[in-house]
Amino acid sequence: MGDAEAQLFQPNSRRSKESVSDEEDSSDDELLTLSASTLSALTDFLDEQTAAREALASLAARSSPSAEVSSEDADIDGAKPSSKPTALSAHKFKEIFKENWQLSQFWYSKDTTERLASGLIKVCPPNARVTFISCPTAYVVFQETALSSQHATLLEYDTRFAIFAGTNFIHYDFNEPLSFAGLDELRHSQDVLIVDPPYHNEDTQGKVALTVAHLLYPKGKLILLTGLSLQHKIAKIFDLPNIPKLKRRSFVIEHDGVGRLETPCVCWVGGGPEEHDEAAFGNVVY
Secondary structure, eight states, X not given: OOHHHHHHHHHHHHHHHHHHHHHHHHHHHHHHHHHHHHHHHHHHHHHHHHHHHHHHHHHHHHHOTTSOOOTTTOOSTTOOOOSSOOOOOHHHXXXXXXXXXXXXXXXXXXXXXXXXXXHHHHHSOTTOEEEEESOHHHHHHHHHHSOTTOEEEEEESOGGXXXXXXXXXXXXXXXXXTOSTTHHHHTTOEEEEEEOOSSOSHHHHHHHHHHHHHHEEEEEEEEEEEEGGGTTTXXXXXXXXXXXXXXXXXXXXXBSSSSOSSSOEEEEEEESOOTTHHHHHOOBOO
């Protein structure tokens, strides 16, 4: 290579090295920025977990006064049943128990919980036996506002909720719809069922329907909260002995956050006295 050619290539070589150096510096800056952002997010997450554990320890102590539970000992994911049910506000519930999206958990919005609570009080008669299937938020708001004479049971897969539901908690797996504790005792005994199947598909809904048919009192009321996408299939899926004809009401179920679910969630109601259904859950739309 001649001198002229060398002169032509040398500046390019220097510029190439400088460019590489600048790119490395830029990458380092990006890594530092990313690391700072990640660290901040991690710190926030750990702070939330610490606050949740402290709140859980306090809740456990209230539920079982004889048990000494520190925030370090409190296990959010493996909470043990309390000795008695403990009233808990919807806000506190969502603060302590974060959604597990793998279990298709999406907590109701504030407006929905308030409307649902007032609606349930309207349609639940005194001394009603009420069971909530896969809808812990609804159970929480009902327990917060219900009459002391109304007994509520929570059927749920997530054992975390045993910490506040106590002896009212029954572990439930919709894949085994007729296999859970108290099955025989609860048969055809529940005056009101509030049901929010975790997945909006026919298989899940059909299995939950089997549970509903087993639990519901012959003249009981069913309140079904599920996806609008199933509107034309609900009647067939829930066409089982002991399940009343369902009517879709105008009440729309909203969840925290915007656009988190691909399909809107709505409300079907059937059975029991109907005089308060419209005031509780809106007019019939289907």
